[in-house]
Amino acid sequence: FCQSILHTVFPPELRFASIKLFNRIFHWFSSYCYFDITEIDGVNTNELYNAVQLYLSSSVSITGSRLSLTRALNSSAITFGLSNNDVIVDSYKGVAVLWEHVVTQRQSQTFSWRPLPEEKRGFTLRIKKKDKSLILESYLDYIMETANEIRRKNQDRLLYTNSRGGSLDSRGHPWESVPFKHPSTFETLAMDPAKKTDIKDDLQDFANGQSFYQKTGRAWKRGYLLYGPPGTGKSSMIAAMANYLGYDIYDLELTEVHTNSELRKLLMKTSSKSIIVIEDIDCSINLTNRKKNNTSNQAMSNQYEPEMRSGSGSVGGGEDGGNSITLSGLLNFTDGLWSCCGSERIFVFTTNHIEKLDPALLRSGRMDMHIFMSYCSFPALKILLKNYLGFDEGDLDEEDLKELEEVIVKAEMTPADISEVLIKNRRDKKKAVRELVEALKNRAERSRINGGSREKNSNDVEEEEQEKRALENPEEGCEFEEETCKKGEDEEDEKIK
Ligand SMILES: Nc1ncnc2c1ncn2[C@@H]1O[C@H](COP(=O)(O)OP(=O)(O)OP(=O)(O)O)[C@@H](O)[C@H]1O
Numbered sequence: 261f262c263q264s265i266l267h268t269v270f271p272p273e274l275r276f277a278s279i280k281l282f283n284r285i286f287h288w289f290s291s292y293c294y295f296d297i298t299e300i301d302g303v304n305t306n307e308l309y310n311a312v313q314l315y316l317s318s319s320v321s322i323t324g325s326r327l328s329l330t331r332a333l334n335s336s337a338i339t340f341g342l343s344n345n346d347v348i349v350d351s352y353k354g355v356a357v358l359w360e361h362v363v364t365q366r367q368s369q370t371f372s373w374r375p376l377p378e379e380k381r382g383f384t385l386r387i388k389k390k391d392k393s394l395i396l397e398s399y400l401d402y403i404m405e406t407a408n409e410i411r412r413k414n415q416d417r418l419l420y421t422n423s424r425g426g427s428l429d430s431r432g433h434p435w436e437s438v439p440f441k442h443p444s445t446f447e448t449l450a451m452d453p454a455k456k457t458d459i460k461d462d463l464q465d466f467a468n469g470q471s472f473y474q475k476t477g478r479a480w481k482r483g484y485l486l487y488g489p490p491g492t493g494k495s496s497m498i499a500a501m502a503n504y505l506g507y508d509i510y511d512l513e514l515t516e517v518h519t520n521s522e523l524r525k526l527l528m529k530t531s532s533k534s535i536i537v538i539e540d541i542d543c544s545i546n547l548t549n550r551k552k553n554n555t556s557n558q559a560m561s562n563q564y565e566p567e568m569r570s571g572s573g574s575v576g577g578g579e580d581g582g583n584s585i586t587l588s589g590l591l592n593f594t595d596g597l598w599s600c601c602g603s604e605r606i607f608v609f610t611t612n613h614i615e616k617l618d619p620a621l622l623r624s625g626r627m628d629m630h631i632f633m634s635y636c637s638f639p640a641l642k643i644l645l646k647n648y649l650g651f652d653e654g655d656l657d658e659e660d661l662k663e664l665e666e667v668i669v670k671a672e673m674t675p676a677d678i679s680e681v682l683i684k685n686r687r688d689k690k691k692a693v694r695e696l697v698e699a700l701k702n703r704a705e706r707s708r709i710n711g712g713s714r715e716k717n718s719n720d721v722e723e724e725e726q727e728k729r730a731l732e733n734p735e736e737g738c739e740f741e742e743e744t745c746k747k748g749e750d751e752e753d754e755k756i757k
Pocket residue numbers: 448449450451488489490491492493494495496497612633674675676677679
């Protein structure tokens with residue numbers, strides 16, 4: 261109304277000045293202040309706009325009557341947002357704020373390097389003047405963080421591999437990715453609940469530890485070494501970790517990497533919030549190199565170590581098919597200066613033979629946590645019974661339970677073996693339990709007859725191992741000489757304990 265009066269009575273310049281004055285007076289008396297967050301700021305996309313949109317889509321107190329739904333490419337979740345000119349109330353630390361999504365038609369197309377959308381969109385944030393400092397200091401940061409978190413959660417996990425060798429794709433990336441949909445979680449993982457909780461807590465502390473790492477001056481990364489016989493759930497554990505934290509996985513195939521600098525390039529092209537995995541590290545090319553190096557000059561482990569770390573210990577091309585990754589390269593990869601480009605990274609190495617690893621790799625600070633994946637224990641068995649057959653605590657016969665408990669330790673069966681028995685008989689639960697008891701007893705008996713379960717089982721493991729290596733590495737295998745690690749073995753064992 262005021263404006264229409266101004267319109268008829270005053271000339272345009274005066275009109276403009278008085279509207280400004282009017283607004284100023286209005287704002288002077290109003291207890292609110294307003295912030296505009298436009299979609300496009302000049303010619304750049306305003307990141308804050310997208311963040312606000314995403315943040316509001318997660319708000320639990322959605323009160324708008326009309327919401328727009330979106331589902332992004334590669335995402336399995338639907339997000340909703342405010343429709344045009346809708347209003348939503350949010351609260352932060354007890355302060356109520358009001359968001360309005362303002363959409364207006366763009367009046368005249370001004371010159372720009374790229375075409376601008378027809379509509380001008382923006383959010384207007386209304387807050388009480390007295391809350392201004394709180395909002396500006398932390399609310400907007402909080403929104404940015406939450407939005408990033410949502411973006412990551414909505415996006416499906418990706419599994420990257422460097423199986424292409426050193427070649428790059430059209431965008432110059434050395435990694436190839438596929439959606440990662442491994443169903444393994446900490447709930448489905450059969451292992452001692454206490455150990456499981458430890459690992460989960462450790463991961464959680466890591467993920468929430470930004471300020472801790474900053475304060476202590478450490479790079480924000482963590483290393484896990486998973487070791488144990490085949491089929492005890494090492495790979496499943498990695499998948500569970502990724503699913504738990506919502507991180508992507510980079511599965512690093514060391515045999516495809518030819519030089520240390522290639523390794524570094526690969527590292528630089530990984531994103532933060534990711535798990536970098538090297539499976540079967542004892543079978544990797546660098547240790548084979550080292551062995552050759554070592555046996556040729558009969559060096560003791562502490563003598564070759566500095567040599568390797570200075571980078572001169574590489575065997576180089578030639579007989580290794582041009583592969584000259586060194587242990588030093590690998591160590592630099594995990595904790596040299598380059599390892600902290602980007603942040604929030606987890607390194608996971610797996611091995612079936614921890615005793616074959618170089619002591620340099622096991623030293624404290626390199627792999628922060630050594631996790632032993634053992635044969636199936638009784639608590640782990642209960643988890644498998646629950647997952648595969650739906651048995652809860654108390655569903656099973658007391659007698660069956662007792663029998664299982666007695667025989668499980670002696671049998672030394674892997675969760676993989678046990679789950680096979682359970683899957684085969686999953687339609688008939690009673691039969692499944694019977695067969696399982698039978699299988700466990702057989703295994704225990706076999707171990708006893710063979711004079712000490714340990715020996716027999718390690719033979720079994722060795723056989724399986726060799727098969728696996730033959731499959732993976734037909735020409736070379738992964739033979740390894742015992743003396744190479746003998747020296748470091750004892751001290752490392754102590755450390756692990
Ligand atoms: N602890 C476990 N909990 C649940 N399932 C398991 C566990 N261990 C093994 N399994 C089952 O056995 C199969 C093989 O396990 P996995 O591949 O994780 O073993 P691994 O330790 O990585 O073996 P390898 O050393 O040969 O790589 C998986 O499909 C999984 O379902």
